Amino acid sequence: MSTNALYADLSIYYDLMCTDIDYSAQSHCIQRLHQIFGNQKKQHLDLACGTGAHIRYFLNQAYISTGLDLHPAMLAQAQVRCPEADFILQDMSDFNIGTHFDLITCFLYSLHYNQGIEKLRTCFDSIYNALNPGGIFCFNWVDKYKINNKHFVKHHLTYENALFTFCSRWYYSGQGEMQALRLSIEKAHPDHTYLWQDEHPMVAMGIQELNDFLQPHFEVHLFEHDYDKIVPWDQVSGNAIFVCIKS
Numbered sequence: 587m588s589t590n591a592l593y594a595d596l597s598i599y600y601d602l603m604c605t606d607i608d609y610s611a612q613s614h615c616i617q618r619l620h621q622i623f624g625n626q627k628k629q630h631l632d633l634a635c636g637t638g639a640h641i642r643y644f645l646n647q648a649y650i651s652t653g654l655d656l657h658p659a660m661l662a663q664a665q666v667r668c669p670e671a672d673f674i675l676q677d678m679s680d681f682n683i684g685t686h687f688d689l690i691t692c693f694l695y696s697l698h699y700n701q702g703i704e705k706l707r708t709c710f711d712s713i714y715n716a717l718n719p720g721g722i723f724c725f726n727w728v729d730k731y732k733i734n735n736k737h738f739v740k741h742h743l744t745y746e747n748a749l750f751t752f753c754s755r756w757y758y759s760g761q762g763e764m765q766a767l768r769l770s771i772e773k774a775h776p777d778h779t780y781l782w783q784d785e786h787p788m789v790a791m792g793i794q795e796l797n798d799f800l801q802p803h804f805e806v807h808l809f810e811h812d813y814d815k816i817v818p819w820d821q822v823s824g825n826a827i828f829v830c831i832k833s
């Protein structure tokens with residue numbers, strides 16, 4: 587079991603793992619939320635940007651985008667996909683870019699990659715400092731109290747004469763401030779099969795707790811985790827989209 591191989595040695599498979607994700611719908615939804623709650627300006631920062639799939643959709647809508655990520659192999663792919671964007675190798679837990687943004691995003695639960703609540707706090711401080719007045723920060727979150735350790739998502743596809751099976755699941759022990767994302771990649775050829783397994787430690791918190799945690803610095807609005815329609819969070823679902831306005 588390795589940690590974060592997916593973003594280093596296995597990064598060539600990252601986009602294959604994400605073929606089921608509707609990056610266009612996610613980007614469009616956040617752009618609509620930005621139109622509603624934001625300052626109508628276009629300087630954009632995507633934290634934990636990965637291979638730049640969301641940034642591509644922001645550039646297409648005339649945003650001036652910067653991507654930040656911890657792993658060079660992910661940023662190298664992002665630079666190829668989005669040659670017009672700037673990319674920065676930094677840890678989002680304590681970043682300083684020296685410029686300000688109107689919209690900061692963090693997709694695919696990546697904010698959980700902060701390694702504990704203290705790191706999450708310094709990440710929010712960095713975000714607050716990097717936002718222009720009236721700027722907003724949008725991200726999605728899973729509630730540690732609602733994680734079902736038995737639930738998983740799996741999909742298969744054929745690529746370069748191999749059958750790939752990708753599987754991911756959340757795991758929370760029921761105690762403490764850390765949860766895990768468990769991932770596996772199986773690559774099956776007719777005569778041999780490779781299996782890689784990753785376990786990513788991530789910060790854990792309930793949605794309501796996180797809402798309270800953010801309140802001193804931000805005006806917070808919570809929405810259902812549905813990128814096709816904007817609906818207020820029902821206070822029950824285990825996933826939510828956070829919109830945080832710099833107050």
Ligand SMILES: C[S@@+](CC[C@H](N)C(=O)[O-])C[C@H]1O[C@@H](n2cnc3c(N)ncnc32)[C@H](O)[C@@H]1O
Nearest residue numbers: 593634635636655656657660677678693694699
């Ligand atoms: C699940 S991927 C999401 C990538 C992209 N946002 C997407 O939606 O496809 C998580 C990303 O977080 C990055 N990452 C992990 N820890 C990080 C940290 N402390 N600071 C910045 N990026 C980090 C990884 O390198 C990886 O690219």
